[in-house]
Amino acid sequence: MRPTALAQFRFPAEPEQLEAGSFAAEVVAGLSATPKQLPPKFFYDSAGSDLFERITALPEYYPTRCELSILREHAGEIAALIPAGAALIEFGSGSSMKTRTLLGAARELAAYVPVDISAEFLDAQANNLRREYPAIAMLPVAADFGASFDLPEAACGLPRAGFFPGSTIGNLDPHEAAAFLRQAGNILGAGGVFIVGVDLIKDEDVLHDAYNDSAGVTAAFNRNLLARINRELGANFDLASFEHHAFFNRELRRIEMHLASLKRQRISVCGASISFRAGETIHTESSYKYTVETFQCLARGVGWTPLTVWTDSKKYFSVHVLKFTGEAVRRPQN
Numbered sequence: 068m069r070p071t072a073l074a075q076f077r078f079p080a081e082p083e084q085l086e087a088g089s090f091a092a093e094v095v096a097g098l099s100a101t102p103k104q105l106p107p108k109f110f111y112d113s114a115g116s117d118l119f120e121r122i123t124a125l126p127e128y129y130p131t132r133c134e135l136s137i138l139r140e141h142a143g144e145i146a147a148l149i150p151a152g153a154a155l156i157e158f159g160s161g162s163s164m165k166t167r168t169l170l171g172a173a174r175e176l177a178a179y180v181p182v183d184i185s186a187e188f189l190d191a192q193a194n195n196l197r198r199e200y201p202a203i204a205m206l207p208v209a210a211d212f213g214a215s216f217d218l219p220e221a222a223c224g225l226p227r228a229g230f231f232p233g234s235t236i237g238n239l240d241p242h243e244a245a246a247f248l249r250q251a252g253n254i255l256g257a258g259g260v261f262i263v264g265v266d267l268i269k270d271e272d273v274l275h276d277a278y279n280d281s282a283g284v285t286a287a288f289n290r291n292l293l294a295r296i297n298r299e300l301g302a303n304f305d306l307a308s309f310e311h312h313a314f315f316n317r318e319l320r321r322i323e324m325h326l327a328s329l330k331r332q333r334i335s336v337c338g339a340s341i342s343f344r345a346g347e348t349i350h351t352e353s354s355y356k357y358t359v360e361t362f363q364c365l366a367r368g369v370g371w372t373p374l375t376v377w378t379d380s381k382k383y384f385s386v387h388v389l390k391f392t393g394e395a396v397r398r399p400q401n
């Protein structure tokens with residue numbers, strides 16, 4: 068890389084001095100860990116968000132189609148469960164048709180609050196929605212919805228409902244998912260309604276194909292993470308020497324995505340030198356799969372009462388409506 072280009076990346080000499088919680092610090096920490104891992108939230112820079120949009124249209128990637136069919140079929144029932152004059156808080160950017168299905172059905176919504184890490188993508192989506200739904204106040208929040216965030220002032224006095232589509236809850240380990248549901252309960256408040264999309268356990272070939280599409284878009288989405296680290300942190304990953312791996316871990320009931328090093332190599336990022344053995348991987352995403360019962364049990368354990376659940380005709384995907392009571396219901400010990 069030309070010396071001038073490198074000059075733009077001003078990082079402290081010692082990786083330890085990187086700003087805690089920054090992209091740079093989390094990347095160096097993840098690549099220095101054993102096994103190496105990077106959080107999936109870093110997939111979603113602008114290029115990554117566009118690649119994900121393409122994934123949702125792939126023939127093999129069933130979750131988006133299945134969830135949309137459920138939401139369209141039950142939009143009226145869902146809207147009836149959302150209090151009039153409420154703020155709908157979406158954990159995610161709101162780019163999808165799913166959001167529009169809810170906003171179109173929930174005619175008495177006062178405000179819509181999408182919360183997403185990629186500020187650029189979020190604002191662009193919010194502007195589109197402002198034009199399409201002028202009666203609803205659009206109040207985007209650029210934040211990591213997995214961490215605590217403040218609601219916009221204008222939404223604070225309103226009744227609240229939450230929306231978490233796409234089975235993004237599957238990216239969290241079960242105990243993290245429980246903590247997230249608990250935190251969402253605190254944000255939505257007692258009596259708050261939460262609409263959550265959850266991908267279901269199914270035939271392993273179907274799962275495998277959904278994360279190894281024949282067009283290679285998921286592989287490009289996975290590798291884009293390395294391209295982003297090169298772009299934003301001045302690293303020198305050679306993308307061609309890393310291979311996309313995605314498989315179903317039966318024991319942990321999750322899809323795992325990895326980037327495997329095709330050779331022994333060393334890369335430098337933010338002053339850190341990271342070595343890879345041939346075959347060594349970076350774990351870039353987990354996507355846990357549930358049954359309706361295992362997810363309801365998880366939710367009950369942190370204060371949510373399942374009101375109803377719908378699945379698509381193939382029982383590939385589920386949409387749950389939960390109500391927050393705040394009282395954790397522990398599963399009776401066998």
Ligand code: AVJ
Nearest residue numbers: 122233234235238278285354
């Ligand atoms: C957005 C996290 C739900 O895990 O299915 C799609 C992301 N990763 N293809 C998922 C994803 C690979 C997706 N979620």
